[in-house]
Amino acid sequence: MFVIGDRIVYPMHGAGIVETIEKIKLLGEVxxxxxxxxxxxxxxxxxxxxxxxxxxxRSLSTLEAIKNAFMEASAKEFESYPNWNTRxxxxxxxxxxxxxxxxxxxxxxxxxxDREKGLSTGEKxxxxxxxxxxxxxxxxxxxxxxxxxxxxVNEFIG
Numbered sequence: 140m141f142v143i144g145d146r147i148v149y150p151m152h153g154a155g156i157v158e159t160i161e162k163i164k165l166l167g168e169v170x171x172x173x174x175x176x177x178x179x180x181x182x183x184x185x186x187x188x189x190x191x192x193x194x195x196x197r198s199l200s201t202l203e204a205i206k207n208a209f210m211e212a213s214a215k216e217f218e219s220y221p222n223w224n225t226r227x228x229x230x231x232x233x234x235x236x237x238x239x240x241x242x243x244x245x246x247x248x249x250x251x252x253d254r255e256k257g258l259s260t261g262e263k264x265x266x267x268x269x270x271x272x273x274x275x276x277x278x279x280x281x282x283x284x285x286x287x288x289x290x291x292v293n294e295f296i297g
Contacts, residue, residue, distance in 0.1 A: 140188065140191075141157050141173060141191070141196075141198075142157065142160075143157050143158065143159060143160060144156065144157065145157045145198070146198070146199050146279050147173075147175065147196055147197065147198060147199070148196065148197050148198070148199060148200075148237065148272075148275075148276055149175060149177070149184060149186060149194065149196050150194070150195050150196070150197075150234055150235050150236065150237035150242075150272070151234060151235060151272075152177055152180070152182075152184055152272070153177050153179060153180065153271065153272045153275035153276065154177070154199060154272075154275040154276040154278070154279045155175040155176050155177035155178060155184075155275070155279075156175065156176050156178075156279075157173050157174070157175055158174050158175065158176050158183070159174045160172065160173055160174070160188065161174055161185070163185070170187055170188070170189065171187070171188040171189075172185040172186060172187055172188060173185070173186045173188060173191065173196075177275065178275075178278075178285075179271065179274070179275045179278060179285045180275075194237075195235065195236055195237030195238075196237070197237055199276055199279055199280055200239045200276060200280070201280065202277065202280050202281060202291075204239055205239055205243065205273065205276070205277065205280075205295065206295060208239045208240045208242075208243040208244075209243045209246075209247065209295040209296070211240065211243075212240070212243045212244040212246075212247035212248075213247055215244065215247075217244075217248045217251070223258075223259045223261070223262055226262070227259075227261055227262055227265065230245045230248075230249070230262075230265060230269075231265070233245050234265075234269060234272070239273075239276075242269060242272065242273055243273070243295075245265070245266075245269050246266065246269045246270055246273065246292070246296060247296065249262055249265065249266040249269070250266065250296050250297065253266065270289065270292050270293075270296075271289075273292050274288040274289040274291070274292045275288070276288075277291050277292065
C-alpha cells in the first residue's frame with residue numbers, strides 16, 4: 140500500500156506523486172482511491188487502492204535499472220508479427236504490465252522498426268507515449284526537468 144507523498148508509476152500514464160487518499164462512494168460502495176498527480180501531463184488520476192496491484196502500479200525504479208533494461212532490450216531479437224495491428228496490441232499489453240523491462244523493450248523495438256521501415260501513425264504515437272511515460276519516471280528519479288529526462292531516454296535508445 141502506498142502513502143501520501145509516495146512517488147509511483149501508473150503504467151499507461153506515467154510517474155507521479157500520491158497527493159491524497161480519498162474515500163469515494165460509487166454505485167453504493169465506498170472505496171479508497173489514491174489521488175495521484177502526474178506533473179508532466181498536469182493531470183490527476185484516481186486509482187482504486189484495491190485495484191492498484193491489478194493495474195500494476197509500482198514504486199519508482201532506478202536509473203541504473205532503466206539503463207540495464209535498455210541494454211538488455213537492445214541485445215534482444217524482437218519477435219516478428221504478421222501486421223502492425225497485432226504488434227500494437229502486444230505492445231500495449233507490455234506497457235500495461237508496468238515492468239521497466241517491458242517498457243524499454245517496446246521503445247527499443249519501435250525505435251528500431253521506425254528507423255528500418257517506418258511506423259504506422261498509431262505506433263508512432265505509442266512510441267512517443269512510451270518515451271514520455273519513461274521520461275516522467277526518470278524526471279522523478281533524478282529530480283530534473285522533463286526535457287532533460289527525455290534527453291536521457293533518447294541517449295539510452297541509441
